[in-house]
Amino acid sequence: MFEAENIKHAYLKISKRVKDFLLSEKSREFFIFLFFFLVAGGFWLLQTLNNDYETEFSVPVRLRKVPDNVVITSEPPSKLQVRVKDKGTVLLNYMLGKSFYPVTIDFEEYGRDNGNSVRIYASRFAKEITSQLKASTQLLSIKPDTLEYIYSTGVSKRVPVRLQGAIRAERQYYFPDTIFEPDSVLMYAPQEILDTIEVAYTQHVTLENVSDTVTRQLSLQARKGVKFVPSVTRMTLPVDIYTEKTVEVPLRGVNFPADKVLRAFPSKVEITFQVGVSRFREITAEDFHLYVTYEELLHLGSGKYTVVLRNVPEGVSHVRFNPAQVDFLIEQVAPGYGDL
Numbered sequence: 001m002f003e004a005e006n007i008k009h010a011y012l013k014i015s016k017r018v019k020d021f022l023l024s025e026k027s028r029e030f031f032i033f034l035f036f037f038l039v040a041g042g043f044w045l046l047q048t049l050n051n052d053y054e055t056e057f058s059v060p061v062r063l064r065k066v067p068d069n070v071v072i073t074s075e076p077p078s079k080l081q082v083r084v085k086d087k088g089t090v091l092l093n094y095m096l097g098k099s100f101y102p103v104t105i106d107f108e109e110y111g112r113d114n115g116n117s118v119r120i121y122a123s124r125f126a127k128e129i130t131s132q133l134k135a136s137t138q139l140l141s142i143k144p145d146t147l148e149y150i151y152s153t154g155v156s157k158r159v160p161v162r163l164q165g166a167i168r169a170e171r172q173y174y175f176p177d178t179i180f181e182p183d184s185v186l187m188y189a190p191q192e193i194l195d196t197i198e199v200a201y202t203q204h205v206t207l208e209n210v211s212d213t214v215t216r217q218l219s220l221q222a223r224k225g226v227k228f229v230p231s232v233t234r235m236t237l238p239v240d241i242y243t244e245k246t247v248e249v250p251l252r253g254v255n256f257p258a259d260k261v262l263r264a265f266p267s268k269v270e271i272t273f274q275v276g277v278s279r280f281r282e283i284t285a286e287d288f289h290l291y292v293t294y295e296e297l298l299h300l301g302s303g304k305y306t307v308v309l310r311n312v313p314e315g316v317s318h319v320r321f322n323p324a325q326v327d328f329l330i331e332q333v334a335p336g337y338g339d340l
Helices: 002-022 025-049 088-097 107-111 122-130 294-299
Strands: 052-064 071-074 079-087 103-106 117-121 138-143 146-152 156-169 179-181 184-188 200-210 214-219 227-229 232-237 240-254 260-265 268-276 290-293 304-306 317-322 325-332
Touching (some): 071 227, 079 088, 079 122, 156 232, 184 200, 200 232, 240 260, 240 294, 290 294
Parallel strands (some): 052 103, 156 200, 240 290
Antiparallel strands (some): 071 146, 079 138, 117 146, 156 184, 179 232, 184 227, 214 232, 240 268, 260 325, 304 325
């Protein structure tokens, strides 16, 4: 109740002040000034709009009568920028109420005898645009000055999606895989373009110090005369952390004569490497191959062999050997040695 009385009292007080102002001498002077100010502003605006000005308008572009077996791989511009000159009153009318009808490109008319690439000079549409303007309006320019579109008559092929960019994981982290959904897209293009493209690249991506799984919706990089279906892909970059593991792998001799055998000291080499935590148990000693051929040992000038890893399992990096060199000898054995 108290608050309602305060509000009512404040309202009455403000109403009285407004009423006193409107009935005062100062208020009459203010309204007289405002009236003449508006009249003067109106005359100034009419005089200003009676001058000539230049401005730009957009006119839509439509491509029509495209056959069902045709795929437009590079669309023509969606609009033309038209620059005109006229009095301000006319231009103001265009700006406030005038909507322009689209200029149309008839595929059958322009695309029949021009191969897979069609170029049309925008000046060919000047008459169609001028017919929508008042007689006093002067058409100064049309941009772009050339309209171009490229099409394919259903010719296509499927290409894989590849990432384009620079992505770096934080220290001790790495990307075990790059997953795209979809991982390939259908590419439509004229045959001469189709034969030169084998991959659909994504838009450029830059990521630094990544330590958690990344998921992005990416558009495929646009190429002139090419249409990808679909034109977007979902990229997932799973992140794993490196750990270190050590396994013992025997050094084996291959291509040895039947009466000779390799003796290495030590016979096994410790291999220490980095691998993601998710694959720690998967990678074992059987995934590494250490071997040396008889011919290689014959060409060595000393009794030490520098260890060479013949294969590196996927996901393994920073491989080290202990020892890096082993002593060896080629031992003569009796015929049938090692037979059961």
